Amino acid sequence: MRLHEVDPGNPDREMLARRRVLQLGSGGAVVSLLAALAACKNDDQSPLANTPTPTPTGTSTPFATGTPTIQALSDNDLLVLMLQLTYLQGEFYSRAVLGVPLPATLVGAGAGTVNGPRQVTFATDALGDMFREIAFEKIDQVTRLRGLLGAAAVARPALNLDVTDGGAFTQIARAATIVTGSATFDVYASENLFLLGAFVLEDITTGAYKGVLPLCQASAIIVPLGGLLGTSAQHTAMVRTQIYLRGLTSGSTLRQNAIRLSDARDSYDSSLDDDQGVSGGTATAPTSVANITNADGEGLIYGRPPQLTVNVVYLTRAIATAGGFFPSGLTGAIATSAAT
Template structure:
């Protein structure tokens, strides 16, 4: 399949959702603009303030986040996922028309087509699952950009590379943090379909918990409904990736690959190691009612390695939330409070850009 054919296929799928997006925008009634207008009015203060002297002004606190801030944060996570899946499945990134916006636009480092996806070998089910997820993620980018309109931020610089032993990319850095590879190895998520599944697992659970955590910050009910719809799609994706990893992991031992590249980790232990690494980055969650510390990031098996854990939940069967700061701890690959790193080497655009202080 040529690049042109690939892009036509991708954007034909996006076009089928155009009417849905237009309906959303009509129903929203220019909500993003209304949010921006409300913020502007709040910043202007009292129109009569210049008629009489007032008290000495005090420092202005940081502005409260609005719906556009939250949606732009979500958009940048979608840029990351969409680029990873688009390259892995189709061998090309997002169209340039989907990357523009406010803030500094950055390039994508890394990304290539998984060989089994390119030549039609390997597991056809995984190939088709990956294709469907890729198209969904690209559609999420297009939808959020439509909802935000001129308020949409540009794609920041994104690193989705394996890199080299001496200059590791984000995926290798993440895999080293999880103990999947040594300091003399790299982890390439595009090397084969098993590595691709582990690479996808790094992102999927984070997306679900990010949308759930952001839901309490969204005031506009129309936007909230849209975010809930994307959360549901991400949850389907995450459950699917977990299911495939678990099923294949039951019968797939580690196998050697090319020189200087790590052997494919056993899928179950590899996924569980990634989960533990994410937990070490985003801190622990304490139930304020019971004081019980919970594991907000769980592997694909329970305490018994032979028992599956396809849906990571608390004791009530409820999926965990992550704050924006915790999400950034993971994508920046840093447990400290920083504003760039990892998969976003130059940080994010917009008002949400600093990770939590968990170090």
């Protein structure tokens, strides 16, 4: 189909337009079509997506209960946080899966630099196709959040998606004891390692959506954020399912490393255990019991209050204004982590 045939009111045509990108042979052509799709969708309404059916696990604690500073937050403050988390995911998937950055029209004037991502080679066609779907939907989410914010949309901050010695992925892998000493954690080196990189980011963002929704006031914000939460939860479940299934293969350490990464994330936000791996047991003795959904004993996915989400993306338990995946910090009212 031709670019002028993209119709934001017709989901079938939009899907076909996305699939057409997969047939394009050059990065420039992909960038052009991504920009066209983004422009067409500026006034589109996000449908409410169905959240995956949670698997009851853990204790009945849907929110972390650390002691961050109480802040009076507006709906725009919450949207600004979610936009920046979605920039993080959007650049991760767009660059690593599609081989191109987010279109300039979607990152704002004066956008920060993005360090690290390079395109991943997928040995499994089906996995590559799954990630392409996720990549396009992350771009859709950036578009939607920018549309909700209008003139208040902030530019993309500097992002650290690097895997070198100072890279955020290596930092969290060292905290998780997946690598030690001077070893690095290259999530772009293989499809299995990329799954673990996606696992790190997906649960952070899904938990953040769950954390901000109860704080929103306007129905015009709550409804689309509910849809974005549903989409994010489905992406998270897709990634967690693949790690679980592949982790059952003899000799695989995927399930063990997912537990380690979950424990590392959990260590930044509070003393509660409200972040889970993809299977039962521990990192040293995982079981084959599936735990696809990061949920409590009442079937509710876990969520983090906004300030504790900042702790996790900064990879710190201390008060900080930058770090981890945001080397120059976040923009807006929610930009400082708590002492946990």
